Amino acid sequence: MSDKKTKSNYFVFNMIIQFFVETLVAMVIGYFIGKYLDEKLFPDKSILVYIFIIFGIFAGLSNLIKRALSFSKGDSDEENKPN
8 A cells, every 4th residue: 555655656756857847848948949030030029939938838737737637547657558
């Protein structure tokens, strides 16, 4: 019983760490894409930087919600891997 609870705790901790890493990476990629496009399209403004950073945040939240829903159904990544 406690082994299953320990696995569950590790999985939740892993999910939180993955959320922050994925969101950070998506925001950084969005920043550089937005900066590049702003230099090409809007040299005076930085509109697309903010838009792509917000897209990165939403991408991280979307992945977190998908993982949380699959975890609540009882499907963890470890259980879905074939041997």
